[in-house]
Amino acid sequence: MKFPVFSLLSVAFVLLVLPSSPAANPDNSPNDFVQCLIRSSSANPISQVLYTSKNSTYKSVLQFSINNLRFDTPTTPKPMVIVKPVDESQIQTVIYCCKKHDIQMRIRGGGHDYEGLSYVAQVPFVLLDMINLRSVDVDPVAATAWVQAGATLGELYYQIAQKSSTLAFPGGIWSTVGVSGLTSGGGYGVLRRKYGLAADNVLDARLIDANGRILDRKSMGEDLFWAIRGGGASSFGVILSWKLKLVSVPKIVTVFQVERTLEQNATEILHRWQAVAPKLPKDVEMRVAANTIWKHLPNEASKTVQEDDSRNVQDTKTISVKFIGSFLGQPKGLLSIMNKNFPELGLVGQDCTEVSYIQSVLMFSLFSAEDSPSGLLNRTAYKIPFKAKSDFVDKPISRQGLDGLFRILLQAAPGRTNFLFTSFGGRMDEISESATPFPHRAGTLYLMYMRVRTDGDTSNAMKWIRGLYRYLTPHVTKSPRAAYVNYNDLDLGVNNLQGTTSYKQASEWGRNYFKNNFDRLVKVKSSVDPDNFFRHEQSIPPFS
Structure with a gap:
């Protein structure tokens, strides 16, 4: 398959005289690396897609695809060079020069790495930004x-x-x-x-x-x-x-949402959801968003806890539990299924919206059904600083367990946290856990995603989410406690920054993400990249 080469606006050639790197190896200097790139490039001059700190656009290029603002600070380590290739040969050149000069490389696509590993490193590194290759x-x-x-x-x-x-x-x-x-x-x-x-x-x-x-x-x-x-x-x-x-997909689908608070029996309905949602017909999917809201005050994301008596503040808050989902069909069919399988939810026609499939995509990505689909081309919507974690659940959490979860959510101010339950089942149950490295298949009821904003008191935010994670320990999967690799979490363990990382050390985090599939991943890595060129804090290591 041939792909068109994207055109790029003219960029001033990178300066060849750069300050020396403090690294002991002189071949690690930005100047030597840049010269390697320029000497080794062929058809398309790579100098036109190079950015160093001497370029006026370096900062904007770096920041454009940083979606977790926790890693957009003055102290966050920055790449010595950014390359935005416009053809594949330029990527080969970057790999060649990184290997020659023993410099690590990070690869960024959309920039949504939860721990910033696609654009941050604790050692000298080069950022390969793939944004120009997006046909x-x-x-x-x-x-x-x-x-x-x-x-x-x-x-x-x-x-x-x-x-x-x-x-x-x-x-x-x-x-x-x-x-x-x-x-x-x-x-x-x-x-x-x-x-x-x-x-x-x-x-x-x-x-x-x-x-x-x-x-x-x-x-x-x-x-x-x-x-x-x-x-x-x-x-x-x-x-x-x-x-x-x-x-x-059908031309017409149904999107629905039902919101309940603790005072409206939300705990009981969510407890029932755990057993029902994974068993519904495949055409129905349901997620749940549980978040702290103000009972009587406007629920704005910027609202903060008042500095008065904590008991009074607690009395002004409750938990909103939103049951959100879609159905590959019209509302009549959905209502029939839900009334039979989940009458406790109380879904009615007014909770349902009949839209085209692309309109449903817009709605779930925080647009409205009336917005133009061209809004989906915006690459920079909704950026915040945050820390997130994940868990998988294979047995329903008790009502008491949910009550405890909600008590911890109530400790946070409205707009500061996000907690999601995503049901599995259906086709997910039919695919073997070894068919791909993603092992969370049959027997998994749902995935939990938890997030806290880290602007303001970062230390307290980290303490809060780690406390929440500890609380959930008896309620989630065990041996290993499973996690979703796309919600990567360095609290689970990391590789060594330099040198080799043992199989045992990497297993501490690797089995959380991949279970027994981790062994096969290590074997593949050992075969295709035995020198561990492609590496980061949670990359698969070769056998050492």
């Missing part, structure tokens, strides 16, 4: 799409909608997330119960390995193709593009 080629007859690694979900969904009103891709919900990062970690969304994950719907892929070779599915082999579909592709190479299988 989307949809074939509505074959129901496939070739998508370059720099594209976002919004760009993919928009292009699909331009070609068909009855095709979709089972990717994530948030439109600014990168297709490549999402897919390489599994990637769930509203179609998960009908069609599985994004990684379950990949037909082919193209990547550049540590030796600079461009490989497709056939030439890379099935082991590597398996590893990059859920095991975190940045451990194995630079993804160039994915060939995705598109799936059928």
Whole structure:
């Protein structure tokens, strides 16, 4: 498959005289590295897509795709060089020069890495920013799409909608997330119960390995193709593009939402949801958002806890529990299913909105159904500083357990936290946990996502979310306590910054994400990247 080369506005050539790096090895200096890139580049002058701190646009280029503002601070380590390739040969050049000068590389697509690992490192590093390589080629007859690694979900969904009103891709919900990062970690969304994950719907892929070779599915082999579909592709190479299988959706779908508070029996309804949602027909998906709100005051995200008696402040808050979902059909069919299976929710016609599929995509990405689908092309919406964690649940949490969870949520001010429950079941139960590295399949009732804003008192925010995570320990999966790799969490453990990382050390976090699939991932890594060129704090290590 040939991809068009994106044009780039003229950028001033990078300065060749740069300050020396404090590194002991003189070959590690930015000046030597930049000269290596320029000398080694071929057809397209790489100097036109290089950015160093001497460039006036360096800061804006770096910040554009930082979506977790916790890593956009003066003290956050910065790349010595940013490269925004416009063709694949420039990526090969970056790999060559990084290896020659022993400099680590980070690979950024959409920039949604929860721990900033796609654009931050604690050692000297180069940032490979894939934003210029983001073409989307949809074939509505074959129901496939070739998508370059720099594209976002919004760009993919928009292009699909331009070609068909009855095709979709089972990717994530948030439109600014990168297709490549999402897919390489599994990637769930509203179609998960009908069609599985994004990684379950990949037909082919193209990547550049540590030796600079461009490989497709056939030439890379099935082991590597398996590893990059859920095991975190940045451990194995630079993804160039994915060939995705598109799936059928009806022209009209139903979106619904029901909100209840603690005073409106929300705990009891949520307790029942745990057993019902994973068993519903595949055409129905349900998520739950549980958040602290003010009972009588305006619920603005900027609202903070008042400095008065804490008991009085607690009395002004409650928990909002929103049951949010969609149905691949019209409201009449949904109401029939819900009245039979989940009458406790009390879903009625007024809670349902009948829309086209692309309108539902807009609504779940915080647009309105009336907005133009072109809004999905915005790559920079809603940036905040945050810390997040995840858990999987295989047995319903008791009412008392939910009560305890809500008490901890009530400790935080409205607008500061977010807690989501996402039901699994359906197609997710039918796929083997070893089919891809993503192992959270049959028996998983739902995924929990928890987040806290870290602006303001960062230390207190971190203490709060870690306390919440400790509280949940007896209520979630065990041996290992499972976590979702796309919600990566360095609290689980990290690799050594330099030198080798033992299999035992990496297993501390690796089994949380991948369970027994971690062993196969290590074997693949040892085969395709034995020198561990593609590395970061939670990359798959080779056997050492």
